[in-house]
Amino acid sequence: DxxxxxxxxxxxxxxxxxxxxxxxxxxxxxxxxxxxxxxxxxxxxxxxxxxxxxDYNRRSIAETAMYRVKQLFGGSLTLRDYDGQVAEAMALVRALNKMTKAGMPESVRIA
Structure with missing residues (x-):
């Protein structure tokens, strides 16, 4: 600022x-x-x-998600070519989504 x-x-x-x-x-x-x-x-x-x-809050949410990915899977991509890096990033995001889903509670409607 x-x-x-x-x-x-x-x-x-x-x-x-x-x-x-x-x-x-x-x-x-x-x-x-x-x-x-x-x-x-x-x-x-x-x-x-x-x-x-x-909508600055959306940026904050995105930064938090990137922080989680880097903490869990390391701060860099290992593959050298661009297409490989894209696939690697997608695999990391998919793994993070699975872990997040596993930790979420299941809602059940009552009445």
């Missing part, structure tokens, strides 16, 4: 999706996206509302 970072994103015409730091202040002029995030933070006392309105 620095001006250099936001300037680089604007230069590349990318809308910033960076949560402001705690107690962040408004920046002048062309930093409207960040100022909206700061306004949300000040109104609600946290970044929670901003995260839901921008």
């Amino acid at each position: 620095t001006r250099l970072c936001h300037d680089e994103l604007r230069r590349k015409k990318i809308s910033a999706l960076i949560p402001p730091r705690k107690g962040a202040g408004y920046w002048p002029g062309e930093y409207a996206d960040r100022n909206r995030a700061v306004a949300n933070q000040r109104m609600t006392g946290s970044n929670a509302r901003w995260k839901w309105t921008t």
Whole structure:
């Protein structure tokens, strides 16, 4: 959440999706996206509302899933060619899904 970072994103015409730091202040002029995030933070006392309105929570879920894959299966792919790496990644995801499914409770409707 620095001006250099936001300037680089604007230069590349990318809308910033960076949560402001705690107690962040408004920046002048062309930093409207960040100022909206700061306004949300000040109104609600946290970044929670901003995260839901921008779907930032989905990014957080994806980062958590990648962390789990790396912790369980290692941080790198072993195959060298691209098609092999794609197949290896799909196998890792399939294995993670099976482990997640095995740990989920089974719901039963009552009445």
